[in-house]
Amino acid sequence: MKLTREGIKKDKAEFLAKGYQLPTFDYEAVAAKTYANPTWIHFGAGNIFRAFQANVVQTLLNEGVLDTGLIAAEGYDYEIIEKSNRPHDNLSLLATLKSNNTVEKTVVGSITESLILDSQNEKEYSRLKEIFANPSLQMASFTITEKGYSLVDGKGDLLPAIQEDYKSGPVAPMSYLGKVVSLLYTRYEAGALPLAMVSMDNCSHNGDKLYAAVLAFATVWVENKLCHEGFLAYVKDSSKVSFPWSMIDKITPRPDQKVEEMLLADGLEELEPVITSKNTYIAPFVNAEECEYLVIEDAFPNGHPALEKGGIIFTARETVDKVEKMKVCTCLNPLHTALAVYGCLLGYTLISDEMKNPVLKKMVEIIGYKEGLPVVVNPGIIDPKKFIDEVVNIRIPNPFLPDTPQRIATDTSQKLAIRFGETIKAYEKSSELNTADLKLIPLVFAGWLRYLMAVDDKGNSFTPSSDPLLATATPYVAGYKLDASPKDLSGLDKLLANEKIFGVNLLEIGMADLVKQYFAELSSGIGAVEKTLEKYVLH
Numbered sequence: 001m002k003l004t005r006e007g008i009k010k011d012k013a014e015f016l017a018k019g020y021q022l023p024t025f026d027y028e029a030v031a032a033k034t035y036a037n038p039t040w041i042h043f044g045a046g047n048i049f050r051a052f053q054a055n056v057v058q059t060l061l062n063e064g065v066l067d068t069g070l071i072a073a074e075g076y077d078y079e080i081i082e083k084s085n086r087p088h089d090n091l092s093l094l095a096t097l098k099s100n101n102t103v104e105k106t107v108v109g110s111i112t113e114s115l116i117l118d119s120q121n122e123k124e125y126s127r128l129k130e131i132f133a134n135p136s137l138q139m140a141s142f143t144i145t146e147k148g149y150s151l152v153d154g155k156g157d158l159l160p161a162i163q164e165d166y167k168s169g170p171v172a173p174m175s176y177l178g179k180v181v182s183l184l185y186t187r188y189e190a191g192a193l194p195l196a197m198v199s200m201d202n203c204s205h206n207g208d209k210l211y212a213a214v215l216a217f218a219t220v221w222v223e224n225k226l227c228h229e230g231f232l233a234y235v236k237d238s239s240k241v242s243f244p245w246s247m248i249d250k251i252t253p254r255p256d257q258k259v260e261e262m263l264l265a266d267g268l269e270e271l272e273p274v275i276t277s278k279n280t281y282i283a284p285f286v287n288a289e290e291c292e293y294l295v296i297e298d299a300f301p302n303g304h305p306a307l308e309k310g311g312i313i314f315t316a317r318e319t320v321d322k323v324e325k326m327k328v329c330t331c332l333n334p335l336h337t338a339l340a341v342y343g344c345l346l347g348y349t350l351i352s353d354e355m356k357n358p359v360l361k362k363m364v365e366i367i368g369y370k371e372g373l374p375v376v377v378n379p380g381i382i383d384p385k386k387f388i389d390e391v392v393n394i395r396i397p398n399p400f401l402p403d404t405p406q407r408i409a410t411d412t413s414q415k416l417a418i419r420f421g422e423t424i425k426a427y428e429k430s431s432e433l434n435t436a437d438l439k440l441i442p443l444v445f446a447g448w449l450r451y452l453m454a455v456d457d458k459g460n461s462f463t464p465s466s467d468p469l470l471a472t473a474t475p476y477v478a479g480y481k482l483d484a485s486p487k488d489l490s491g492l493d494k495l496l497a498n499e500k501i502f503g504v505n506l507l508e509i510g511m512a513d514l515v516k517q518y519f520a521e522l523s524s525g526i527g528a529v530e531k532t533l534e535k536y537v538l539h
Contacts, residue, residue, distance in 0.1 A: 005089040023109035025061040031112040034068040037136035044144040045072035047252040051288035056310035058110040075117030075176040079276035085114040093285035097400030119172040132183040133190035146203035169226030181217040194301035211243035244297035247324040255283035256402045322379035329422040330372035335364040341447040343405025355397035375426035413469035421503015446518030457529040484524040489516040
């Protein structure tokens with residue numbers, strides 16, 4: 001059994017006998033119509049896109065709701081297209097890992113064309129320009145990570161490729177964003193045709209980040225007389241080009257070896273993951289959880305495919321913002337971070353295993369239901385309590401999801417302010433709630449301080465996950481040891497007053513003393529983390 005168009009045609013009976021769901025739409029007709037009248041092109045077609053958006057489109061193609069498929073483009077690592085997409089005829093295998101210990105296997109075939117975003121490759125770039133010049137195109141979407149929208153380096157200096165593109169203009173740009181803006185300029189030259197530029201990356205107000213980057217290019221190119229002056233007005237006119245906000249939520253961990261072994265046991269061939277020269281890890285299969293949310297601001301000047309019939313929600317910008325805050329500040333991300341910090345300290349390597357520990361399970365339930373839910377911003381379209389129910393009972397405990405506390409602990413210093421600080425601020429503003437009633441959010445902060453000691457609860461050293469402030473924060477705990485002797489904790493005050501890390505000045509709001517008390521108990525000896533959690537979570 002091979003994952004190619006010919007393979008699934010030849011071995012269709014075997015695929016079906018082994019429980020695979022296959023595309024049922026007329027591929028040749030859809031591919032021809034997509035080529036002639038494309039509606040949706042996506043840049044950065046990685047795991048979440050293949051597991052979520054591409055699968056939604058396939059369902060709608062199977063049902064006859066849609067008659068055009070997807071075009072995938074890659075601008076960072078061309079080998080993804082050359083070594084993964086094209087050898088498998090743009091097919092991928094989706095293994096949906098369900099919480100009831102079953103796996104749903106789907107061959108996803110809604111991508112009908114894959115292209116390399118390379119301005120030096122005349123054939124590929126000409127085709128991309130042809131797509132952008134076509135009046136039928138409704139949206140260009142992106143999952144290129146938050147970093148992908150940045151024009152500057154860590155010091156705030158323009159990246160070299162951006163600098164060069166600013167000077168040379170839209171003819172043959174070298175940077176990813178330069179090439180995207182160049183294609184948008186092609187659409188402007190074709191008659192200032194309307195288009196939605198939709199970031200689907202998991203970052204706050206993602207549409208604004210994409211807009212800022214496109215606007216910067218358009219401004220410089222017009223100022224330097226490298227393109228028509230009307231291009232800047234086109235980019236600024238939301239009735240022509242829109243940059244909707246979106247919120248996406250679906251856990252798609254790195255392709256797992258156990259899933260690969262299961263697929264190989266079915267008789268599938270050539271599933272070996274590829275590591276490209278740019279160190280991208282790609283496989284022809286994706287493993288993902290069953291739960292998924294995509295909420296998009298309904299701002300599409302050229303219309304959009306009927307994705308709402310596949311569960312994608314189109315709504316107002318304010319509602320997208322509320323959904324994002326609900327997820328990031330209360331209902332999912334804070335619970336993940338709490339489990340990440342304490343999972344590393346207690347020696348866990350799977351988030352799902354942590355939920356088998358009644359103390360850790362109750363900890364996240366209290367943080368979500370008791371401390372977070374009273375201040376959650378209800379978006380109206382998704383019920384916050386039901387969302388937490390799903391997170392606590394289905395998503396995080398899913399034994400098939402190979403997600404680790406070590407992965408989620410990455411960049412914790414960048415997450416605490418949003419994931420917990422916003423809740424504290426809401427308590428501070430409320431006339432009905434008392435910040436002093438928050439008991440477990442301070443315990444997470446204390447757990448992070450204990451984590452910075454890089455010694456687990458058994459006294460073994462571990463390597464903390466990467467974090468831009470690790471070198472800055474670690475010295476604050478360097479003088480403390482795992483013992484029960486009285487500790488002078490005043491050395492922590494400067495760190496606890498850092499609003500950029502915690503979202504608020506913990507000294508000013510009166511939470512610092514509780515955090516320090518917890519930290520003293522957590523670091524009082526071997527096994528103190530487990531004892532402290534039991535003391536404050538169970539009583």
